[in-house]
Amino acid sequence: MHLEINQNHRGTEFQSTPVNWALFFGSVFFFTSNLFASIAVLPGYSLELGSTPFLAGLQNTIFSATAVLLRFVFGPIMDQKGPKPLMLLGVFAFATTPLLIYLSPTYPMLLAARMYQSIGLSVYLPGISTLASEMAPPEKIGTCLGTSRIFINLGLLAGPSAALYLVGNFNYETWFAFSAITCVISFLLLYAVKIPEVSYRTVPIAGSLAQIKKALNEKLIYPVLGGILVYAFVYSGIVSFAAVHIESAAPNSQAPHFFIIMGAAGIAGCLGAGALSDIVNRQKLAWPLLLFLGMGTTVFAMISLSPLLIIVCAVILGLGIQGSSLVFASWLIELSKPELRATTMSLQENSLDIMFAIGALAFGLAAQGPGLASAFIAVGIFTIIAVIPLARISSLIINSKNQ
Numbered sequence: 001m002h003l004e005i006n007q008n009h010r011g012t013e014f015q016s017t018p019v020n021w022a023l024f025f026g027s028v029f030f031f032t033s034n035l036f037a038s039i040a041v042l043p044g045y046s047l048e049l050g051s052t053p054f055l056a057g058l059q060n061t062i063f064s065a066t067a068v069l070l071r072f073v074f075g076p077i078m079d080q081k082g083p084k085p086l087m088l089l090g091v092f093a094f095a096t097t098p099l100l101i102y103l104s105p106t107y108p109m110l111l112a113a114r115m116y117q118s119i120g121l122s123v124y125l126p127g128i129s130t131l132a133s134e135m136a137p138p139e140k141i142g143t144c145l146g147t148s149r150i151f152i153n154l155g156l157l158a159g160p161s162a163a164l165y166l167v168g169n170f171n172y173e174t175w176f177a178f179s180a181i182t183c184v185i186s187f188l189l190l191y192a193v194k195i196p197e198v199s200y201r202t203v204p205i206a207g208s209l210a211q212i213k214k215a216l217n218e219k220l221i222y223p224v225l226g227g228i229l230v231y232a233f234v235y236s237g238i239v240s241f242a243a244v245h246i247e248s249a250a251p252n253s254q255a256p257h258f259f260i261i262m263g264a265a266g267i268a269g270c271l272g273a274g275a276l277s278d279i280v281n282r283q284k285l286a287w288p289l290l291l292f293l294g295m296g297t298t299v300f301a302m303i304s305l306s307p308l309l310i311i312v313c314a315v316i317l318g319l320g321i322q323g324s325s326l327v328f329a330s331w332l333i334e335l336s337k338p339e340l341r342a343t344t345m346s347l348q349e350n351s352l353d354i355m356f357a358i359g360a361l362a363f364g365l366a367a368q369g370p371g372l373a374s375a376f377i378a379v380g381i382f383t384i385i386a387v388i389p390l391a392r393i394s395s396l397i398i399n400s401k402n403q
Helices: 018-048 053-081 083-103 107-135 138-169 172-192 208-215 221-249 255-279 282-300 308-335 338-368 372-402
Strands: 003-006 199-202
Touching: 018 053, 018 083, 018 107, 018 138, 018 172, 053 083, 053 107, 053 208, 053 338, 083 107, 083 172, 107 138, 107 308, 107 338, 138 172, 138 255, 138 308, 208 338, 221 255, 221 282, 221 308, 221 338, 221 372, 255 282, 255 308, 282 308, 282 372, 308 338, 338 372
Parallel strands: none
Antiparallel strands: 003 199
């Protein structure tokens, strides 16, 4: 017999205070700042060690791929033990990774350190949504998730720029030390977060594969994951090749301005979509947002017609990507049973990572062939078309449940 956590029985009297939320959001900010900084900076460090550009990119690929595999193990464990302990383990891995790289500045050690660091990627990101949903009142889950996404976006804006500043003005060792210190801060902040009490019952627990099968027994999860795959593919293309497309289609434009505007619109999208998803049926909000994203992607292919379209597209894509991301995540949480929540959110994160890899490859091939404008038009139209069957399937499943 083993212990299983039954997260259905959290204390009804639990209320997370503003200070508790501040501790949680602070931990999220420092962790994600280091996550995005490592993705941006370590390829350059790999080249500094004498690796080829291929090997420099490979260590990031290994980092993501290892996290995908680990989530199949850690997701169910998070459901059994709760998200906080494994999230603390993930931050610890991030805090100690710079020390490993510093002690042995070689490419094999960098590769090994990245595989070790992937523990953090595998547990912390799905843990954010899982823990936030546990701390939030049921009627405010979307709002609280939206707020957490704001700090993830702030981490994206602050992490790489701060890391590149430290490397450019000092050296990689300075960034290693700074990264370790800020990860320790993230660890301490998360450790101080108070979470709902969870009751235990002595029953045999299912294995990881059985947990995943249980999560997939919910039929409505399939069109929702389909929507996540679609927006993740678009997101990958935008992040990877928007700057290249802008420079080739509108040479006198400033690509950095596009990302700043898209980031600001994304923050607004997190707040707006989070609050609306708590008021409006998530199904009625998710598919229009995905349709909106498809339209923005299609128009983005035409920025050569007018520089103004770059600003318009930045706003549409920021709202569409972050709004879709938030609403689909909130919908998954709503669909999942509490004891399967971390497993379900791990499936989401794996879907995102896999589609990011596929999307970057597909757009890269398009750049060498028909061109990025054609790729963005094709993907935009595909997104618009894909909304119709996905929305129809979700409606049929919901209607069958209500009968």
